[in-house]
Amino acid sequence: MQQADKEWKSIELLQTTTAFFEEKQVSEARLSAELLLCHVLKANRLQLYLQHSRPVYPDELDAYRALCRKRLQGWPVQYLTGEQYFYGRVFKVDPRVLIPRPETELVVEHAIERLRGCGGEGSQLSILDIGTGSGCIAVTAALQLPGARITAIDCSAEALDVARENARSYGVETRIRFLQADMLAPEFLEDDEAAYDLIIANPPYIPDSEWDDLQAEVREHEPRVALTTASGLECYRAVAARAPSLLCQSGILCFELHAEGAGAVSVLMKENGFGDILLHKDYGGYDRILSAIRGGL
Ligand SMILES: C[S@@+](CC[C@H](N)C(=O)[O-])C[C@H]1O[C@@H](n2cnc3c(N)ncnc32)[C@H](O)[C@@H]1O
Structure with missing residues (x-):
């Protein structure tokens, strides 16, 4: 019985x-x-x-x-x-997108502070989020900066569907243009020259050689396209090369970095004419956030 x-x-x-x-x-x-x-x-x-x-x-x-x-x-x-908190708000997530991480909140916070420092906060800002995934950065930027218009790109059509849903659930879908695009392709966004005040990107940055060291939970469930590239630097190289023509004069480029990526990405920034490079640490003490100004000294 x-x-x-x-x-x-x-x-x-x-x-x-x-x-x-x-x-x-x-x-x-x-x-x-x-x-x-x-x-x-x-x-x-x-x-x-x-x-x-x-x-x-x-x-x-x-x-x-x-x-x-x-x-x-x-x-x-x-x-x-089916959800993760980001910047105090709940975002829908599923295996089509990376689960937003706390470090990325620091990237958004820093980017907004840097915009304020450049006097950009109040104006009609134009922002590009590269590798939007769940849309956590784009939607947060839209909510924190009510005057801003945002373009959010990702190579994954599935991720863009999730990002659109998140934008709709916060009522900011009309201020975010979602586009499927490959940041590794030359001239990857056919937008006007100097269209953006801020480009923000949390690209895949784990080198393939570190794949086996990742937690099984991450390796087996999160989308690999969101995590790795061959050397971990390909996306930074591509974005750093494209960004100067997309950013307005003194526009800001803000990246999330691999815990050991600050040196190599700073070099890429300088090679592409960026200056005023700032590095900020994550909760673990690693230089995890980099911002730089187009044409800065
Ligand atoms: C680290 S995730 C970041 C997701 C989200 N922005 C966040 O911070 O949680 C990187 C994102 O870049 C996208 N991605 C990877 N390679 C790409 C490429 N070549 N072009 C455009 N997007 C790409 C992935 O699909 C993924 O959504």
């Missing part, structure tokens, strides 16, 4: 799942268990703790167990819940 399922309270289920994930060495065991349970119970993390004795109903339990099984197989939590 089949035994009836135990009746679970939410906190109890969370604790049991966390212990099980820890035993199985799931990364971020507690957070994973929490976020998946929040997703199933349609609650935020605070509500989860405030309503700790809430019963978990059989259909919720089935859904939670199915997600936990996938987490045990190595699926990133964000692809299971």
